Amino acid sequence: MGVVERRAREKEQRRETILDAAKEIFSRKGYQGATMEEIAARAELSPATLYLYFNNKSELFASLNIKMLAFLCHRVEQVAGQKGLEPPEKVRHLAQAMHDVYTFDPLILTNVLHMQASQELMDLSPELKEQVNSMAARGLRLMAGIFQQGIEQGLFRPYPPVALADLVWAVFSGLVLWEESKHGFAPEKDYLQDTLELAIEIMARGVSK
Numbered sequence: 001m002g003v004v005e006r007r008a009r010e011k012e013q014r015r016e017t018i019l020d021a022a023k024e025i026f027s028r029k030g031y032q033g034a035t036m037e038e039i040a041a042r043a044e045l046s047p048a049t050l051y052l053y054f055n056n057k058s059e060l061f062a063s064l065n066i067k068m069l070a071f072l073c074h075r076v077e078q079v080a081g082q083k084g085l086e087p088p089e090k091v092r093h094l095a096q097a098m099h100d101v102y103t104f105d106p107l108i109l110t111n112v113l114h115m116q117a118s119q120e121l122m123d124l125s126p127e128l129k130e131q132v133n134s135m136a137a138r139g140l141r142l143m144a145g146i147f148q149q150g151i152e153q154g155l156f157r158p159y160p161p162v163a164l165a166d167l168v169w170a171v172f173s174g175l176v177l178w179e180e181s182k183h184g185f186a187p188e189k190d191y192l193q194d195t196l197e198l199a200i201e202i203m204a205r206g207v208s209k
Helices: 003-033 034-042 048-051 057-080 087-104 106-115 126-152 161-182 193-206
Strands: none
Touching: 003 034, 003 048, 003 057, 034 048, 034 057, 048 057, 048 126, 057 106, 057 126, 087 106, 087 126, 087 161, 087 193, 106 161, 126 161, 161 193
C-alpha cells in the first residue's frame, strides 16, 4: 500500500472513530446536551482535530443521520426487490423493515425524529444537505415504487404513491415517539413492533381494491 492510500485509510478510520464517539455521546446526552469537546475527548482527539473532519455539531449529527437513512434505503430496497411477493404483501413487509430501522439505532433515530421540524440541522454544508436530502428522497421513492406497482397491477386504489410513502413514514415516526413517551411510565413494555404491524396492515387493506 502506498503512502497516499495509507493516509486515506487512516483518515477514514479516524472519521469512523469520531462517528462512534459522537453516537455514544448523542445517545447518552441527546443533541442539545452533547458538545464537540466531549465528542473529541471520547474519540481521544483534540477539538482542533475534530474540526478538521466536521465543521460543527450539526454536520456531525447529520452524518449519523445519513448512516441511518442508508440502512433505511437498504431495507426498503430488500422488500421492494423480493421476488414472489405481491405489492400488498410487500407493504406488510414494510412494517418489519421499519422496525429494523428503529432497532438499528433507537436513540439516534429518536433524536432525529425530535429534530425533524427544528432548525438545528440547517447549518450544514451544501454537500451534506444534498446527501441527507438525496438519501431521504431515495427511501421515499423506494416505498412509493411499491405502491405504484400495486396501482399498475390493479391491486391498489389510485392514490398518489408518494403521499402513501409519506404516510408510512409519518405512522412510523409517530409510533416511535409515542412509544418513547410511554417508556417513562412502563419501560419494560414495548409494543412498537405489534402496533406498527397493525397500522401497516390497516393501511394495506385501506389501499387495496
